[in-house]
Amino acid sequence: MAGKPTSTATYDDVNLLLRLYDLRREDRLRAARQWFVANFRASNLEEFSKLCPPGSEENTSFRMVISYWDMVASFITAGVLNAELFFESNRELLMVYLRSEPLLAPAREMFKDPLAWRNLELVGIQYRQWLESRAPGSVDAFIARVVSPPR
Numbered sequence: 001m002a003g004k005p006t007s008t009a010t011y012d013d014v015n016l017l018l019r020l021y022d023l024r025r026e027d028r029l030r031a032a033r034q035w036f037v038a039n040f041r042a043s044n045l046e047e048f049s050k051l052c053p054p055g056s057e058e059n060t061s062f063r064m065v066i067s068y069w070d071m072v073a074s075f076i077t078a079g080v081l082n083a084e085l086f087f088e089s090n091r092e093l094l095m096v097y098l099r100s101e102p103l104l105a106p107a108r109e110m111f112k113d114p115l116a117w118r119n120l121e122l123v124g125i126q127y128r129q130w131l132e133s134r135a136p137g138s139v140d141a142f143i144a145r146v147v148s149p150p151r
Contacts, residue, residue, distance in 0.1 A: 032061035073119035097124025
């Protein structure tokens, strides 16, 4: 199970969250995040290959975003960062997980790497459960807003 959502947050948790926020503000990562939010909606590897061909700026942006949030998730799965405190103010990880979720199993199979983005998945599942338990129906509304194709 990722992190302990009922453990008490510490000043170290707060300082790590603030540091992670600062990292998100780095120019290239900010541009990658903006691209991801505005453009990334691939539901299978074929769509992914068209949207993010190897060597493209889009592929680089995708890898930056997913690896950043997988790294952050690893802090939660390792118990270094309080999950509940993180969930209170970092919904972007959930959006990245939900948009990437259809690609995880096929990409792991293709790469022969069962651990690829595993932390993102574990924390994404936990985050989804946490949010739904506190605000029933909000996960479906969030999915409709950030995962479904724009109208």
